[in-house]
Amino acid sequence: MIIRPAKAADFDAIWPILHDVFRAGETYAVDPRISKEACRDYWMTTPAATYVAEGQGGILGTYYIRTNQPGGGAHICNCGYVVAEAARGQGLARQMCEHSQVMARALGYRAMQFNFVLASNVGAVGLWHRLGFETVGTIPDAFDHPRAGMVNAFVMYKRL
Amino acid sequence: MIIRPAKAADFDAIWPILHDVFRAGETYAVDPRISKEACRDYWMTTPAATYVAEGQGGILGTYYIRTNQPGGGAHICNCGYVVAEAARGQGLARQMCEHSQVMARALGYRAMQFNFVLASNVGAVGLWHRLGFETVGTIPDAFDHPRAGMVNAFVMYKRL
Numbered sequence: 001m002i003i004r005p006a007k008a009a010d011f012d013a014i015w016p017i018l019h020d021v022f023r024a025g026e027t028y029a030v031d032p033r034i035s036k037e038a039c040r041d042y043w044m045t046t047p048a049a050t051y052v053a054e055g056q057g058g059i060l061g062t063y064y065i066r067t068n069q070p071g072g073g074a075h076i077c078n079c080g081y082v083v084a085e086a087a088r089g090q091g092l093a094r095q096m097c098e099h100s101q102v103m104a105r106a107l108g109y110r111a112m113q114f115n116f117v118l119a120s121n122v123g124a125v126g127l128w129h130r131l132g133f134e135t136v137g138t139i140p141d142a143f144d145h146p147r148a149g150m151v152n153a154f155v156m157y158k159r160l
Numbered sequence: 161m162i163i164r165p166a167k168a169a170d171f172d173a174i175w176p177i178l179h180d181v182f183r184a185g186e187t188y189a190v191d192p193r194i195s196k197e198a199c200r201d202y203w204m205t206t207p208a209a210t211y212v213a214e215g216q217g218g219i220l221g222t223y224y225i226r227t228n229q230p231g232g233g234a235h236i237c238n239c240g241y242v243v244a245e246a247a248r249g250q251g252l253a254r255q256m257c258e259h260s261q262v263m264a265r266a267l268g269y270r271a272m273q274f275n276f277v278l279a280s281n282v283g284a285v286g287l288w289h290r291l292g293f294e295t296v297g298t299i300p301d302a303f304d305h306p307r308a309g310m311v312n313a314f315v316m317y318k319r320l
Contacts, residue, residue, distance in 0.1 A: 022231075029229035069189035069276060071182075072303040073313070113299065116229060137297015137315045139273065143232040153233070155297045155315060
């Protein structure tokens with residue numbers, strides 16, 4: 001497994017992975033009907049950097065780094081990670097998050113913030129905690145989960 | 161003083177008010193060098209609604225309402241308020257915030273969230289508390305303030 005910068009041509013492999021996750025509407029605050037072009041913009045064009053995790057079976061995961069707030073807030077980045085369904089449970093999210101912290105430091109960011117980690121996404125919350133992120137906020141009833149109903153979202157933060 | 165929906169032609173009066181605030185870089189996480197066109201996009205085009213507060217001297221304040229997160233988070237709105245320097249201390253921010261809560265409910269939002277209220281902006285923090293917002297998060301060293309250095313930012317929230 002290697003993690004490398006995404007190229008424009010990778011998006012055809014990235015899109016089905018993202019589409020599965022966004023369409024399910026259970027973990028990301030993204031319109032489940034997002035178009036491929038809007039998704040390309042969100043994941044590939046507007047971030048500061050996008051990476052893919054590639055194994056023998058091709059691209060199995062992807063993440064982005066973006067500036068979380070402009071102006072006086074521009075020293076904190078935000079990242080989003082997605083792992084292909086077939087590649088889950090193998091530590092890929094952990095690898096990508098660790099990689100992203102190195103890359104974010106190299107880009108000059110001094111902290112990383114996740115704005116919207118759903119309380120129902122227990123695996124992610126636990127992983128981010130183990131990787132040194134702390135919960136700095138809890139937004140009540142922040143997300144309308146298709147099966148769980150209204151769930152809280154956490155703001156999570158780590159100094160780099 | 162009336163508060164009414166902003167028309168496209170109002171932006172020529174809105175821009176100097178916003179520009180003063182953004183250029184100072186002390187309260188909003190906006191690039192202090194933001195262009196007039198980028199500012200129009202941010203304040204007038206992408207929000208769900210934009211309002212102006214108009215007195216005998218013309219437009220003295222403005223605010224926007226936007227969906228804070230798409231998809232499963234789309235029931236929570238975000239607002240931003242700016243009062244012209246000459247009109248401060250007269251309760252205009254309070255009037256606009258109260259107005260925005262009525263308008264947000266009419267637009268179907270069920271809660272209002274401020275993502276980035278600077279701890280150094282003591283007046284705003286106090287006002288939002290008095291208007292029923294609670295602090296649900298604190299982001300450490302979130303903003304590089306030109307005079308105060310690194311300051312925390314609060315996430316504030318109110319059910320509508």
